[in-house]
Amino acid sequence: MSLEALYQQIILDHNKRKVGYGLGEGGTPSHQYNPTCGDELNLTVRLDDSKSVITGFEWEGKGCSISQASASLLSQEAAGMTIPEFTEFAEGFREAMRSRGAIALDEEEFGDLAALSGVSKFVARVKCAMLAWVAAEDSLARAQDSLD
Amino acid sequence: MTNPVQDAYPVNDVRGLFPQLAVPVNGMPLVYLDSAATSLKFGIGLRKELDFASHEMAAVNRGAHTLAAEATEKFDEARATVARFVGARPANIVWTSNATDGINMVANGFRISSLGRTATDGRFRLAEGDEIVVTEAEHHANLIPWQELARATGAVLRVAAVTDGGVLTVDAVRAVVSDRTRVVAFTHVSNVLGIVNPVTEITALAHSVGAIVVLDACQSAPHIPLNLAELGVDFAVFSAHKMYGPTGIGALYGRDEALAEMPPVLFGGSMITYVDYERAEYLPAPAKFEPGTPRLTQAIGWAAALDIMSAIGREAIAAHEEALGSALYDLVEPLPGVRILGAKHGVDRVGLVSVAVDGVHPHDVGQFLDSKGIAVRVGYHCAQPLHRRLGVDSSTRMSVGMHTTLAEIEFAVDVLSGVRRYFGEA
Numbered sequence: 001m002s003l004e005a006l007y008q009q010i011i012l013d014h015n016k017r018k019v020g021y022g023l024g025e026g027g028t029p030s031h032q033y034n035p036t037c038g039d040e041l042n043l044t045v046r047l048d049d050s051k052s053v054i055t056g057f058e059w060e061g062k063g064c065s066i067s068q069a070s071a072s073l074l075s076q077e078a079a080g081m082t083i084p085e086f087t088e089f090a091e092g093f094r095e096a097m098r099s100r101g102a103i104a105l106d107e108e109e110f111g112d113l114a115a116l117s118g119v120s121k122f123v124a125r126v127k128c129a130m131l132a133w134v135a136a137e138d139s140l141a142r143a144q145d146s147l148d
Numbered sequence: 149m150t151n152p153v154q155d156a157y158p159v160n161d162v163r164g165l166f167p168q169l170a171v172p173v174n175g176m177p178l179v180y181l182d183s184a185a186t187s188l189k190f191g192i193g194l195r196k197e198l199d200f201a202s203h204e205m206a207a208v209n210r211g212a213h214t215l216a217a218e219a220t221e222k223f224d225e226a227r228a229t230v231a232r233f234v235g236a237r238p239a240n241i242v243w244t245s246n247a248t249d250g251i252n253m254v255a256n257g258f259r260i261s262s263l264g265r266t267a268t269d270g271r272f273r274l275a276e277g278d279e280i281v282v283t284e285a286e287h288h289a290n291l292i293p294w295q296e297l298a299r300a301t302g303a304v305l306r307v308a309a310v311t312d313g314g315v316l317t318v319d320a321v322r323a324v325v326s327d328r329t330r331v332v333a334f335t336h337v338s339n340v341l342g343i344v345n346p347v348t349e350i351t352a353l354a355h356s357v358g359a360i361v362v363l364d365a366c367q368s369a370p371h372i373p374l375n376l377a378e379l380g381v382d383f384a385v386f387s388a389h390k391m392y393g394p395t396g397i398g399a400l401y402g403r404d405e406a407l408a409e410m411p412p413v414l415f416g417g418s419m420i421t422y423v424d425y426e427r428a429e430y431l432p433a434p435a436k437f438e439p440g441t442p443r444l445t446q447a448i449g450w451a452a453a454l455d456i457m458s459a460i461g462r463e464a465i466a467a468h469e470e471a472l473g474s475a476l477y478d479l480v481e482p483l484p485g486v487r488i489l490g491a492k493h494g495v496d497r498v499g500l501v502s503v504a505v506d507g508v509h510p511h512d513v514g515q516f517l518d519s520k521g522i523a524v525r526v527g528y529h530c531a532q533p534l535h536r537r538l539g540v541d542s543s544t545r546m547s548v549g550m551h552t553t554l555a556e557i558e559f560a561v562d563v564l565s566g567v568r569r570y571f572g573e574a
Contacts (some may be wrong), residue, residue, distance in 0.1 A: 002174075003519040007512075007570075016572055037527045038535075038542050062541060064509035065571060099436055130509065 006122055007065065008117035010073075015065035020057045020075025024093060027058070028146060030138035032131050039063030039128070043135035047083075047143055054081050066125050070116060071085060071132035077111045083140065090133055097126045157468040161393040163551045167191045173188060176521025179556045184367060184500055185310055185525050186549035187392045190456050197394065197449035203392045208444060209418060223444060225375075227434075227449035230399055233454045234365070234386070235375030240407065242400040242434040243442055246553035247366045248289040250385030250400035253437065254362055255293035257410040258331070270409060271330070271360055276302035279328040281359070283316050284537050285310040285338040285345075288530040290364045294333055296524030303330070310387070313491030314341040314538065318349045321411070329359040336384075340531050340545065342473065342500030344368070351380045360406065366390055370549075371469055371498045373462040392457065393450035397443045407433035416440050459540040465550045472548045472557055473499030480559040485568050490536055499548035503564075504527070509571035513544040516570060520563045 008043030023029060023114035027044035034040075048055050058073040061067070078086055093113065096103040105114040119129045163169050166188045171179055180188055200222065206215035208223045224238070231238045244250040261272035274280075280294045280303050294305065298305040304322040310316050316334070318373055325332065332354035337344050347363060354361045361381045368374060369386035374386050383406055387398040412419060416439030422429040430436040457465065476499065477492050484508035490497075505513050514526035525545040528535045535542060544558060568574035 003516065003570075006515065012572055038532065039509075064507075064511035066511070122515070125511070125515070 005118040006125070008115040008118065011065060011110050013071040014069035014072040014076075014112075017070040017072075018068060020059055020070070023058050023060045024091040028139050028142040029140065030135040032138070034063070034067075034127060034131060036127075037064070039067055039131060041067065041131050041135050043071065043132055043139055045136055045139040045143055046101070048103060049084060051143075052082055054079060054083065054086055054140075059132065059135070063130075063131065064125075064128050066116070066119055066128040067131045070129040073111075073113045073116065073136075074132050074136060078136075081136065083144070086136075096120055097129055099100050156384075157464055158460075159468065159553055160491055160550065163553075164553050165192065165456065166192050168192075169551060171523040174519055179520075179522040179553070179560055181548065181556070181560060182523045182525050183370070183390070183547040183549035183552075184397070184529075184545060186389045187370060187549055188551065189394070190453055192394050192456060193393060193449050193452040193503065196452040197445045200554070201400045201445045201450045205444070206404070207441060207520070219444065223447055226447040229451035229454050230447075233374070233458065233513070234369060234384070234399075236379045236401050239432075239434060240376075240401055240403065241381055242402065242437045242448070243447065244385070244398045244400050245396060245443075246389070246398040247364065247385040247387040250398055251290055251362065251364065252293045252385075253400055253413050254383050254410065255297045256413040259295055259300055260402075260411050260413060266413070271358065272410060274301040274303045274330055277328060278303045278330045279306050279324075279326060281306050281308060281321065281324050281329055281332045281334075281354075283321070283345075284310045285314060285316055285341065285343075285534050286333070286335055286531070287366070288532070290335060290362075291451050291533070294331070304328075308334070310534075310537065311491070312538070313495075314338065314343055314493055314534075315488060316343070316345045318346055318353060321350050322353055325353060325357055325359070327357050328355050329354065331361045331362060333362040333364070335364040335367070337371070337500075338490070338531075339500075340366050340502050340529050340534055340543065342367075342497045342502075343375065343490050344372070344496035344498065347379045347381065355380070365401075367500070367541070372466055376401050377403075388446065388450040388453070391450070391453060393453035394446040397446035397450055400437070400553050402433065407437075410437075412436045412439075414439050457553060460550070469499040469509075469548050469550065469552070470497075472552050472554060473497055473501070475554060476501050476546060476548065476557050479557065480564065483561070483565050485574060486564070487540075489540070489543055499552070500545065501547075502543040502545040504543050505564075505567055505573075508567055508571045510542045510544045512571060513564070513567050516567050517544075517560065517563055520559075522560050522563060524560075531568070 029044040043059035056079045104117040107114040206219040208220040227238045231241045262274040277286035308321045363381040363384040365384045365386040370391040384401040387397040417437040490503045528542045
């Protein structure tokens with residue numbers, strides 16, 4: 001498979017200029033670790049006062065360009081979503097990533113994240129792309145738990 | 149660049165022995181630089197396995213029928229072949245699943261001799277405060293079994309330091325060896341650095357305090373002519389799949405006294421002389437360590453692979469690979485933003501170079517190389533602590549095999565030199 005199928009320019013750009021990079025105080029940060037490559041990511045979801053809308057994502061970590069770009073693009077595209085909107089969004093992203101190239105991410109719905117569509121053909125790299133999303137879901141779940 | 153070795157070494161004939169090399173990757177000829185993870189397989193070896201399983205299969209070491217007798221003979225020959233290859237006698241070779249299995253068996257020998265009602269006196273007994281020595285350069289397989297043994301017995305794990313260049317000196321081992329040292333476990337060749345450690349000196353040091361020496365020979369056995377009896381170690385482990393042989397089989401070498409003293413660690417049929425409802429008596433080594441039906445086809449396939457290596461010539465293979473490794477190091481060293489892990493000068497090396505590329509994650513480096521058909525290993529190569537010690541999270545490893553050519557090395561380094569530009573780092 002060609003390199004360009006995986007590394008679109010948007011990915012290379014987001015690997016360099018990372019949206020949402022830098023963790024503030026507090027929140028419910030989730031730590032995710034990929035033991036096969038040693039990549040690590042800490043990410044926290046920020047909610048508005050009503051605790052129903054995601055105002056933004058903050059993250060820090062180290063990893064390959066796919067994992068870094070995926071965290072950055074997630075931060076760019078999913079800020080402002082309600083929790084149910086994000087849940088559906090994340091499910092759609094995961095389904096495409098696991099499709100082995102069968103499902104492309106729709107640009108209308110996923111914006112610049114569509115650049116990650118090619119990852120699903122590279123089975124070994126899917127978990128790189130998912131790292132930030134697993135962290136986001138975990139952070140969100142714990143933010144909701146802390147409301148109870 | 150001149151080609152110092154390949155005129156004498158029949159590399160094209162050697163390449164013809166590996167069917168995998170005829171299969172393109174991503175439309176490019178395969179450049180296989182991942183022999184340190186697992187080697188390519190000889191077509192002849194694979195056919196020997198198939199022939200044996202197709203026409204000569206029978207349970208060995210039992211049964212009076214013709215096939216059983218012939219299979220037993222072939223199986224015994226395979227053990228003798230493996231033994232010869234490492235300078236041992238057949239009685240010193242115990243079949244294992246792989247090298248990891250062999251190290252765990254020895255560690256379990258200590259555990260059984262040290263704990264509960266199976267505890268015995270002797271060199272395999274560990275008491276609280278006894279010491280186990282490993283080094284900073286170990287693969288997880290030669291670290292974690294000893295950590296667990298220390299945890300179980302109250303022994304203390306002591307770690308010999310390597311230099312910033314990854315070099316293990318005898319003095320560094322001396323600094324952690326004491327009269328409480330019971331085991332010294334270390335690798336012959338680091339799977340990250342490719343550096344050859346001073347085995348005889350470390351072994352003499354360990355023996356001076358009565359410690360048992362366990363050598364991880366995984367990365368040496370495929371590449372350097374090996375004489376374990378001369379090295380003097382008590383135990384050594386190595387794996388077929390890194391020696392152009394099948395997966396699923398390896399060997400534990402033990403000196404006569406070491407195998408006699410170590411208790412059996414797996415139990416069942418084929419290892420006993422007498423059994424009643426209360427107890428059993430065991431056969432001498434190696435049988436006492438080999439209960440159950442053994443890995444027959446794998447043993448046949450492994451011996452076939454070693455026969456091919458011996459026919460080509462161990463010294464010739466080693467010289468070829470050493471020249472390639474040296475060229476690889478010299479070509480990579482001047483690349484800007486590429487750091488080689490491990491020193492070159494003042495040490496012996498096998499054909500293996502691991503690098504950290506500034507600003508580019510090893511997964512991206514590996515993917516970039518893969519798009520040109522070049523297979524390398526990325527990550528921490530089962531050596532997390534060593535990477536941390538050297539100040540990097542992970543690395544990209546290129547390792548040569550007997551089939552590697554200088555042209556492949558030059559091509560791989562040329563592609564590597566373009567990685568940082570592609571990812572916007574240069």
